[in-house]
Amino acid sequence: MTVAHNSDIDGLRTEFGRRLRLGFVGGGRDSVIGSTHLAASRVDGLYELTAGVFSVDPAVSLGTAKAEYVAADRVYSHFGEMARRESEHGHGIDVVLIATPPNLHFPVATAFLENGIDVICEKPMTRNLSEARELDRLVSASGRLFCLTYCYTGYPMVRHARELVRCGKLGAIRIAEGELAAGDPGVSFEPENPDDRHWRFRPGTMGEGAILGEVSSHAHHLLTYIIGDDAREVSAELNAFVERREVFDNAYVTLRFGNGARGRVWGSYVAAGNDHGLWFRIFGDKGNLTWVQEEPEILWFKPIGGAATRLARGYDQLSDAADRSTRLRPGHPEGYILAFANLYSDFACAIMARKLGKPYKVFLEPLPDTLDGLHTMALIEAAVESNSSNGEWVTVAPLRKAPDRSVEA
Numbered sequence: 176m177t178v179a180h181n182s183d184i185d186g187l188r189t190e191f192g193r194r195l196r197l198g199f200v201g202g203g204r205d206s207v208i209g210s211t212h213l214a215a216s217r218v219d220g221l222y223e224l225t226a227g228v229f230s231v232d233p234a235v236s237l238g239t240a241k242a243e244y245v246a247a248d249r250v251y252s253h254f255g256e257m258a259r260r261e262s263e264h265g266h267g268i269d270v271v272l273i274a275t276p277p278n279l280h281f282p283v284a285t286a287f288l289e290n291g292i293d294v295i296c297e298k299p300m301t302r303n304l305s306e307a308r309e310l311d312r313l314v315s316a317s318g319r320l321f322c323l324t325y326c327y328t329g330y331p332m333v334r335h336a337r338e339l340v341r342c343g344k345l346g347a348i349r350i351a352e353g354e355l356a357a358g359d360p361g362v363s364f365e366p367e368n369p370d371d372r373h374w375r376f377r378p379g380t381m382g383e384g385a386i387l388g389e390v391s392s393h394a395h396h397l398l399t400y401i402i403g404d405d406a407r408e409v410s411a412e413l414n415a416f417v418e419r420r421e422v423f424d425n426a427y428v429t430l431r432f433g434n435g436a437r438g439r440v441w442g443s444y445v446a447a448g449n450d451h452g453l454w455f456r457i458f459g460d461k462g463n464l465t466w467v468q469e470e471p472e473i474l475w476f477k478p479i480g481g482a483a484t485r486l487a488r489g490y491d492q493l494s495d496a497a498d499r500s501t502r503l504r505p506g507h508p509e510g511y512i513l514a515f516a517n518l519y520s521d522f523a524c525a526i527m528a529r530k531l532g533k534p535y536k537v538f539l540e541p542l543p544d545t546l547d548g549l550h551t552m553a554l555i556e557a558a559v560e561s562n563s564s565n566g567e568w569v570t571v572a573p574l575r576k577a578p579d580r581s582v583e584a
């Protein structure tokens with residue numbers, strides 16, 4: 176049994192000599208995801224919440240700051256002012272989290288990048304493909320670091336699945352299937368008054384195909400992350416089941432990957448009775464892998480002609496990638512917050528190593544970045560086009576090549 180959680184943390188922490196100063200835009204006490212980020216950022220003690228515009232509501236923003244011991248003079252009324260003043264502050268933030276609705280991700284990220292501050296950004300990266308291309312360009316032009324929180328990539332058994340594919344355990348990948356099909360009462364009803372509807376269900380937030388960014392992007396991203404290939408063509412059927420709903424609430428997407436593999440993603444808000452409903456199955460010519468987010472400690476490997484193997488987090492035969500992401504002994508479930516925390520700790524190591532003038536790209540290797548965000552946005556555009564032409568195959572806009580992170584600049 177090994178517990179080798181990111182063995183570089185202690186050395187870097189000692190040499191860096193302080194916690195990273197973290198700012199929040201969004202993620203206040205009125206939000207869904209803010210408390211998850213706060214908890215995840217605190218797991219390894221590498222960040223200190225220092226500044227923010229925590230909410231669109233100034234009272235909630237101040238209340239959140241107060242509860243988290245953030246000084247009142249580090250609470251701002253607008254993200255632009257925050258970016259400028261923090262960059263001028265002698266002890267300004269090192270990194271900002273963007274956890275607003277997606278229509279604000281691009282302007283907020285731009286403000287911080289232009290002021291020399293590294294960025295952690297919630298998915299979907301932007302509202303559309305043109306913003307995504309511009310943000311990708313801005314990140315490389317600014318030279319800042321950027322992490323996109325496709326948080327399920329932080330699970331040790333997801334990282335292990337990726338290693339199994341990389342080392343050829345499944346053989347040539349043929350089929351990749353994923354689902355994120357939720358079905359709780361909160362998403363199965365649309366209020367009569369459009370003003371009472373959630374931003375997720377307003378076409379103004381990111382168009383009619385928002386479900387492909389909000390929901391199915393997690394499933395689709397996991398497939399591309401694990402098999403190391405992007406979808407090049409897509410055929411989609413998108414539907415709106417709920418009365419009065421102005422955006423799609425169910426998405427079937429079929430994929431043709433670059434290496435010849437085929438895939439399928441189901442994203443839904445109307446899978447009545449499902450809780451979260453995220454899982455994947457990946458088939459090569461030698462065997463297959465199955466992982467279910469609600470039982471994240473277990474990865475099933477089934478070789479062709481052999482018995483299924485139940486691989487559990489925390490044991491010695493797993494890959495370094497899984498070991499480095501593991502904190503607790505086997506049988507003590509880790510779960511969602513600690514998976515999320517792995518993104519925070521890898522990104523902190525990258526930021527600290529870089530500021531210390533040390534090799535840092537190795538810490539970015541497991542982390543989703545602007546290329547992952549770009550691919551989601553290209554896929555959404557192609558899927559919406561396919562749906563409006565009766566499911567015809569549409570080419571996903573080509574993207575730039577991924578950099579080789581095994582080579583330090």
Ligand SMILES: NC(=O)c1ccc[n+]([C@@H]2O[C@H](COP(=O)([O-])OP(=O)(O)OC[C@H]3O[C@@H](n4cnc5c(N)ncnc54)[C@H](O)[C@@H]3O)[C@@H](O)[C@H]2O)c1
Pocket residue numbers: 200201202203204205206207208209228229230231232254274275276277279297298299324325326389
């Ligand atoms: N990674 C995941 O698993 C996961 C889960 C849930 C949400 N998300 C993503 O996180 C983002 C936020 O989602 P949520 O569900 O928390 O949304 P939410 O509506 O619950 O919260 C949004 C937050 O942003 C604040 N906000 C809005 N406008 C602002 C502005 N101009 N300045 C500062 N703050 C502002 C709101 O006050 C609130 O605190 C979305 O992009 C969503 O897709 C990701």
